[in-house]
Amino acid sequence: MFTLDALHLARAQFAFTIVSHIVFPSLSIGLASYLTVLEALWLRTGRQVYLDLFQYWLKIFSIGFAMGVVSGVVMSYQFGTNWSAFSDKAGPIIGPLMGYEVLTAFFLEAGFLGVMLFGMRKVGRGLHFAATFLVALGTLISATWILSANSWMQTPAGYSIDADGRFIPEDWWAIIFNPSFFVRLPHMVLASYLSVAFLVGGVGAYHLLRDAQNRAARTMFSMALWMATFVAPAQIVVGDLHGLNTLAYQPAEIAAIEGDFETERGAPEILFGIPNMETQRTDYQIAIPYLGSLILTHRLDGEVPGLKHWPRADQPFSPLIFFTFRIMVGLGFLTAGVGLASLWFRRGEGLYRARWLQRLMVAMAPAGFIALLSGWVTTEVGRQPYTVYGLLRTADSVSPIGLPGVATSLASFVVVYLIVYAAGVMFLLRLMAKPPRPGEAGPAEGAPIHAAGLTPGLAVGEPQASAARE
Amino acid sequence: MHLDLPLIWAGLLAFAVLAYVVLDGFDLGVGILFAVEHEDTTRDLMVNSIAPMWDGNETWLVLGGGGLFAVFPLAYATIMPALYPVIIAMLLALVFRGVAFEFRFRASSRRGRQAWDMAFFMGSAIAALCQGLALGGLLQGIRIENRAYAGGWWDWLTGFTILCGLAVVAGYALLGACWLIWRTEGPLQQRSRRHARSLGVVVLAFIAVVSLWTPMLNPTFAQRWFGWPGIVLTAPVPTLVALLAWGFWRGLSRKHDLTPFLCALGWFVLCFAGLGISMYPLIAPPSISIWQAAAPPASQGFLLAGAVVLLPIILAYTGYSYWLFRGKVGGETHYH
Numbered sequence: 176m177f178t179l180d181a182l183h184l185a186r187a188q189f190a191f192t193i194v195s196h197i198v199f200p201s202l203s204i205g206l207a208s209y210l211t212v213l214e215a216l217w218l219r220t221g222r223q224v225y226l227d228l229f230q231y232w233l234k235i236f237s238i239g240f241a242m243g244v245v246s247g248v249v250m251s252y253q254f255g256t257n258w259s260a261f262s263d264k265a266g267p268i269i270g271p272l273m274g275y276e277v278l279t280a281f282f283l284e285a286g287f288l289g290v291m292l293f294g295m296r297k298v299g300r301g302l303h304f305a306a307t308f309l310v311a312l313g314t315l316i317s318a319t320w321i322l323s324a325n326s327w328m329q330t331p332a333g334y335s336i337d338a339d340g341r342f343i344p345e346d347w348w349a350i351i352f353n354p355s356f357f358v359r360l361p362h363m364v365l366a367s368y369l370s371v372a373f374l375v376g377g378v379g380a381y382h383l384l385r386d387a388q389n390r391a392a393r394t395m396f397s398m399a400l401w402m403a404t405f406v407a408p409a410q411i412v413v414g415d416l417h418g419l420n421t422l423a424y425q426p427a428e429i430a431a432i433e434g435d436f437e438t439e440r441g442a443p444e445i446l447f448g449i450p451n452m453e454t455q456r457t458d459y460q461i462a463i464p465y466l467g468s469l470i471l472t473h474r475l476d477g478e479v480p481g482l483k484h485w486p487r488a489d490q491p492f493s494p495l496i497f498f499t500f501r502i503m504v505g506l507g508f509l510t511a512g513v514g515l516a517s518l519w520f521r522r523g524e525g526l527y528r529a530r531w532l533q534r535l536m537v538a539m540a541p542a543g544f545i546a547l548l549s550g551w552v553t554t555e556v557g558r559q560p561y562t563v564y565g566l567l568r569t570a571d572s573v574s575p576i577g578l579p580g581v582a583t584s585l586a587s588f589v590v591v592y593l594i595v596y597a598a599g600v601m602f603l604l605r606l607m608a609k610p611p612r613p614g615e616a617g618p619a620e621g622a623p624i625h626a627a628g629l630t631p632g633l634a635v636g637e638p639q640a641s642a643a644r645e
Numbered sequence: 646m647h648l649d650l651p652l653i654w655a656g657l658l659a660f661a662v663l664a665y666v667v668l669d670g671f672d673l674g675v676g677i678l679f680a681v682e683h684e685d686t687t688r689d690l691m692v693n694s695i696a697p698m699w700d701g702n703e704t705w706l707v708l709g710g711g712g713l714f715a716v717f718p719l720a721y722a723t724i725m726p727a728l729y730p731v732i733i734a735m736l737l738a739l740v741f742r743g744v745a746f747e748f749r750f751r752a753s754s755r756r757g758r759q760a761w762d763m764a765f766f767m768g769s770a771i772a773a774l775c776q777g778l779a780l781g782g783l784l785q786g787i788r789i790e791n792r793a794y795a796g797g798w799w800d801w802l803t804g805f806t807i808l809c810g811l812a813v814v815a816g817y818a819l820l821g822a823c824w825l826i827w828r829t830e831g832p833l834q835q836r837s838r839r840h841a842r843s844l845g846v847v848v849l850a851f852i853a854v855v856s857l858w859t860p861m862l863n864p865t866f867a868q869r870w871f872g873w874p875g876i877v878l879t880a881p882v883p884t885l886v887a888l889l890a891w892g893f894w895r896g897l898s899r900k901h902d903l904t905p906f907l908c909a910l911g912w913f914v915l916c917f918a919g920l921g922i923s924m925y926p927l928i929a930p931p932s933i934s935i936w937q938a939a940a941p942p943a944s945q946g947f948l949l950a951g952a953v954v955l956l957p958i959i960l961a962y963t964g965y966s967y968w969l970f971r972g973k974v975g976g977e978t979h980y981h
Contacts, residue, residue, distance in 0.1 A: 245744060251711050252710050252732055255710070255732075259722035262722040267718060267941050270944065271715045271947050277707050278951055282955075288700055289970060293970070337941075344941065580730070598761075
């Protein structure tokens with residue numbers, strides 16, 4: 176499996192750059208919506224705490240967004256550099272979807288990001304809120320197009336294939352709203368919301384453990400747990416629908432996820448084991464009888480596919496996605512459990528006194544992101560050995576670039592990303608380690624020129640002053 | 646009515662690339678000028694002058710890449726592997742430069758800040774160099790067989806491409822200097838005038854050498870430029886460059902704020918037009934034309950329907966954002 180050839184290195188490079196990238200768009204999707212809610216609450220209630228939280232998370236957003244942009248530019252060129260055969264063949268379909276993403280989402284985000292970050296003093300409250308809202312809308316539109324492109328690769332529809340082996344679009348409606356789009360899009364958006372909810376909750380909890388009276392920390396902790404209470408269970412429902420959809424369209428992936436090599440009725444659910452592709456069996460199994468059929472078909476005697484049904488060359492690599500899937504599902508239930516348990520503490524000051532809950536939330540701050548990455552690894556590795564499922568093999572998608580070329584560029588990406596990400600994560604953690612304060616400064620205050628002669632208190636007075644001028 | 650979709654898209658993509666070159670050109674140029682501006686407060690001022698726009702400017706690069714993928718997939722799938730090391734180096738340089746915008750303000754130590762300043766400078770300069778190398782590599786031609794790049798690793802590296810690379814670095818630095826003349830005041834503005842004066846000479850020299858070299862690369866290019874009737878179209882280009890040169894130095898001497906920037910932009914537009922004259926209708930010289938590289942009409946038509954509606958809207962709100970952050974930087978603190 177892991178021989179050192181150009182194809183595997185190209186795959187490693189794509190995996191490395193996309194995993195590094197996707198964390199930041201997810202952060203942006205979740206945080207932009209959260210910032211919109213905070214600013215709306217501030218405008219509606221006039222309560223200072225919402226503005227403080229807005230400014231606090233806006234600084235974190237600005238770093239996360241920049242990292243998402245730069246790692247995203249890399250992605251938009253990587254299809255051509257490393258996957259040129261894929262680009263030539265699938266370009267007529269994937270290309271326009273990504274083109275629409277740029278035209279409807281990227282420009283919108285970039286156009287209003289400047290106003291959102293630096294424009295508090297320049298425009299009125301209403302216009303500033305509009306900018307925040309448009310940035311958040313941009314992140315969601317972007318997610319829609321990219322999930323459409325990705326789900327088309329998983330469940331292609333609305334195409335024909337010409338003499339050169341190119342995919343020709345026949346029905347754009349069928350392409351965009353392909354059979355797995357409606358489960359993949361909400362699954363990703365909810366995953367981003369949950370990732371950010373647990374990050375916000377974790378940061379709130381961290382500061383509550385140090386100062387239980389910090390108002391902003393209390394507010395963000397409580398808001399995050401409301402998200403966990405309602406969104407995490409919804410995500411489980413969507414996840415189940417996703418599983419049923421994948422069973423219908425990509426049964427081999429389900430077999431690999433489940434570690435099932437034999438096709439059978441009344442299949443057990445393998446809780447733990449080590450799938451072995453060589454011997455075509457899952458070793459050290461701990462299984463619950465009939466549960467596999469019940470989960471996948473919602474019937475006790477339903478038939479569940481086994482990997483042996485497919486030739487070895489067509490089987491996804493079970494030993495990886497067996498585990499990534501379990502990590503995702505385990506964390507999914509944990510987040511829902513925490514969300515429901517928090518309801519118990521809602522009476523009075525309970526939430527702000529439950530120190531073990533706060534400690535748990537600190538520990539779970541990265542839980543959403545880990546689940547999200549595990550989910551993406553599961554679905555992308557599960558699609559193998561194809562790029563366009565069942566139609567275009569990964570081995571036939573790669574560029575005619577030699578081993579030294581791909582090896583050099585992979586090494587460069589690893590080195591550069593390690594430096595940039597280490598610094599970025601350090602700056603993010605440093606910002607999150609500071610408690611939110613009344614009169615929290617915005618991102619422009621990080622820039623010495625803007626801050627010259629302005630105390631944080633003055634900066635907070637700014638929006639009111641500009642509103643008064645209207 | 647029959648629409649020549651590949652031709653329309655070639656025009657739209659050319660516009661996107663031009664928009665990228667002039668917009669990100671000046672903000673990359675501001676980064677390149679870190680080489681001669683060492684003071685912390687000056688550098689802050691320079692970065693603040695472009696902080697609200699750089700992200701939007703870079704989006705045109707994504708549109709260029711994404712657009713090529715969407716409407717000319719064969720060009721995208723052959724040009725990118727042909728220029729592989731150049732493109733990868735450019736992307737990595739842009740990564741460093743992009744994060745440096747945020748990181749240089751957040752660094753807690755002086756050394757950390759200097760390191761990110763260096764990343765900002767190097768990232769800007771290398772990105773500019775690679776864009777020039779890529780342009781040169783494309784112009785001199787790439788070898789294609791069976792719908793795939795068939796050349797070697799270092800085919801792109803020639804005297805001509807190195808010349809193009811250096812020309813773009815100088816050109817962007819010039820745009821950056823002119824931008825700073827327009828958007829700053831005081832000592833930085835005065836120094837930027839001096840930088841612009843010498844960079845103007847360098848850039849004109851580069852334009853002359855690249856223009857004379859390009860027709861020698863390919864007989865078709867030469868026929869375009871010097872044969873009849875092409876010469877009717879090409880003769881005004883050098884004349885206009887000279888006219889703009891006059892306006893440029895006059896603007897600098899009379900201490901106009903905006904004229905030098907507009908004249909420098911004019912040079913870029915003319916060079917770009919010259920490129921168009923040379924290459925049309927090829928998209929990947931010497932063999933692939935825009936019609937051969939085109940995605941099927943169903944793809945080009947689908948994206949065009951959105952682009953004609955969305956591009957004017959994008960230009961409108963991008964313009965609004967520029968208008969909002971108009972005026973001299975650093976100046977606003979005086980008013981509050």
